Amino acid sequence: GKPVCECNACYGGPDCSQLLPNCVADADSGDPLFLEPFWMKNSGRSTVVIPGWHRMSYDYSDNSYISQELEKNIRRLHAITKNAVTDGRYIVFGAGSTQLLNAAVYALSMNMSSPVKVVAEKPFYPVYREQTEFFKAKQFEFHGDASLLRNGTSNTVENVIEFVASPNNPDGNLKKAVLEGPSVKTIHDYAYYWPHYTAIPAPADEDLMIFTMSKLTGHAGSRFGWALVKDKQVYENMIQYIQIAEMGTSKDTQLRALQILKAIHGQKIFHFAYKTMIDKWEKLSEIVSRSNRFTIQEIPPLFCNFFEEVRGPSPAYAWLKCEREEDSNCSAVLRAAKIIGREGSLFESDDRYVRLSLLRSQDDFDLLLRRLNDLISKEKGAQ
Numbered sequence: 509g510k511p512v513c514e515c516n517a518c519y520g521g522p523d524c525s526q527l528l529p530n531c532v533a534d535a536d537s538g539d540p541l542f543l544e545p546f547w548m549k550n551s552g553r554s555t556v557v558i559p560g561w562h563r564m565s566y567d568y569s570d571n572s573y574i575s576q577e578l579e580k581n582i583r584r585l586h587a588i589t590k591n592a593v594t595d596g597r598y599i600v601f602g603a604g605s606t607q608l609l610n611a612a613v614y615a616l617s618m619n620m621s622s623p624v625k626v627v628a629e630k631p632f633y634p635v636y637r638e639q640t641e642f643f644k645a646k647q648f649e650f651h652g653d654a655s656l657l658r659n660g661t662s663n664t665v666e667n668v669i670e671f672v673a674s675p676n677n678p679d680g681n682l683k684k685a686v687l688e689g690p691s692v693k694t695i696h697d698y699a700y701y702w703p704h705y706t707a708i709p710a711p712a713d714e715d716l717m718i719f720t721m722s723k724l725t726g727h728a729g730s731r732f733g734w735a736l737v738k739d740k741q742v743y744e745n746m747i748q749y750i751q752i753a754e755m756g757t758s759k760d761t762q763l764r765a766l767q768i769l770k771a772i773h774g775q776k777i778f779h780f781a782y783k784t785m786i787d788k789w790e791k792l793s794e795i796v797s798r799s800n801r802f803t804i805q806e807i808p809p810l811f812c813n814f815f816e817e818v819r820g821p822s823p824a825y826a827w828l829k830c831e832r833e834e835d836s837n838c839s840a841v842l843r844a845a846k847i848i849g850r851e852g853s854l855f856e857s858d859d860r861y862v863r864l865s866l867l868r869s870q871d872d873f874d875l876l877l878r879r880l881n882d883l884i885s886k887e888k889g890a891q
């Protein structure tokens with residue numbers, strides 16, 4: 509019979525080569541599907557099969573065989589990537605790092621004088637505010653931009669928990685905490701502190717560090733994250749949070765995480781991910797550099813201890829700015845050109861900025877380039 513052509517949603521014609529004129533470039537969510545082709549090539553070693561009678565127990569103890577193996581593999585992973593110190597740290601598992609962010613706020617605030625102010629320097633990942641406000645408790649409240657708490661030239665404040673995402677979502681910059689003091693605690697969100705997205709200048713050595721499989725291997729749907737915690741009391745508080753919220757982390761998820769982490773010890777994934785991301789960044793930079801209307805963030809080249817060389821930027825997101833006075837609603841400018849990003853105000857920044865996700869599939873990215881190229885080519889004076 510006739511071959512059936514199943515075109516990608518944006519293409520038509522007999523051989524699926526015609527771009528449909530109304531098709532919109534989706535650069536909105538941070539769904540990490542750019543890693544899907546890697547797992548298609550490495551599907552054998554990463555496959556998990558679980559018979560119906562397996563792993564049925566609640567198995568409350570953290571000492572189950574899978575959990576111990578998983579811990580060992582996580583410590584090995586950090587040793588290989590040189591991105592975090594695991595010596596003298598306890599490990600807490602969570603349903604994605606999302607669950608651990610709030611577990612950490614709870615755990616830290618339980619040992620502080622209330623009410624604790626929870627802050628992050630803007631622009632910041634919107635979930636810090638959303639979650640802290642949604643789960644608000646007597647002992648803490650969300651207090652917005654960390655820089656507003658700075659007292660003149662001093663960074664010293666009291667009873668504060670600061671979220672620090674490094675590299676930052678949305679702008680990809682490596683960051684340090686902006687506040688300090690004896691009663692200031694920091695939650696370091698290292699979702700993007702992998703060689704895919706940034707140079708690794710030194711292993712992170714903070715008191716509370718949170719990582720996620722979502723941006724490491726791309727398995728966002730498995731909902732697996734972990735925290736490295738120095739203080740025993742904080743660790744116990746976090747474990748208590750996880751026990752009360754969900755009686756421990758799914759053993760099915762742990763089993764899949766273990767299989768996937770074992771499959772990446774060959775380190776090929778880091779080369780694949782870095783190459784994919786730097787290629788995207790270079791292509792995007794080239795197009796934006798021809799424009800007088802738009803700019804993207806600058807990230808300086810840095811020595812990377814994983815690749816053992818100086819390397820350029822390969823961030824997860826472009827933080828695009830509309831430079832013209834009249835383009836104060838940058839996402840509307842892009843939307844008119846059939847590009848969907850996330851507006852700056854969501855990150856408590858200006859709507860002159862839009863976050864464009866580079867984590868999605870190659871098709872999404874190619875369409876983004878094409879739409880951006882069309883938009884910039886129309887500019888007067890563009891090179």
Ligand code: PMP
Pocket residue numbers: 538603604605606607633673677697699719720721722728731732733
């Ligand atoms: N932290 C940051 C900075 C993120 O961008 C994300 C995901 N977009 C997360 C945490 C949460 O990821 P997950 O819950 O999938 O681990």
